[in-house]
Amino acid sequence: MSLCHARIIDGAIKAETLYGIELLNEPWGVEEPVWTTCRDKFYPLGYAKIREYFQQVEESKRPWVTIQNGFRYLFITNKVHEKICFYNNIGKIRRPMSDFINYMPEPDFNSVSADTHAYQCFGSYWNQLAERPEGWSTHLEASCNFHNEVRLIFL
Numbered sequence: 001m002s003l004c005h006a007r008i009i010d011g012a013i014k015a016e017t018l019y020g021i022e023l024l025n026e027p028w029g030v031e032e033p034v035w036t037t038c039r040d041k042f043y044p045l046g047y048a049k050i051r052e053y054f055q056q057v058e059e060s061k062r063p064w065v066t067i068q069n070g071f072r073y074l075f076i077t078n079k080v081h082e083k084i085c086f087y088n089n090i091g092k093i094r095r096p097m098s099d100f101i102n103y104m105p106e107p108d109f110n111s112v113s114a115d116t117h118a119y120q121c122f123g124s125y126w127n128q129l130a131e132r133p134e135g136w137s138t139h140l141e142a143s144c145n146f147h148n149e150v151r152l153i154f155l
Helices: 003-009 032-053 124-129 135-150
Strands: 020-022 064-068 075-078 083-086 112-115
Touching: 032 064, 124 135
Parallel strands: 020 064, 064 112
Antiparallel strands: 075 083
């Protein structure tokens, strides 16, 4: 039994205040071996372990299992320049979200959420944009565009 699970059972933590448990924060899924290990081994095994620990908790109060996308959507290797390009909503190539379509589907998996970090603060493009008059509106537009794409993907 995990300490978190024990604290829920003894009442020190209310299960309904715990949204979820993230299995791993920011794995560098740009590297294919890292991503395949997370996708095919670590995430399914982690999911099973969390469900095992919380099997005595009422199903509606069990924490969600959260997986981090490993930057699969935000980054893609640029073979011409041998560097990583950040998806900036203005034409840079990006990896499709197909890595997450029907990943961990019901009924084998339930209450799974995805965590994605859409940074707009690294690299010369975003840093220089902050100094421009259109900087704020460009950031807002990029965030809204990202939201519109992500909301269509279901785990």
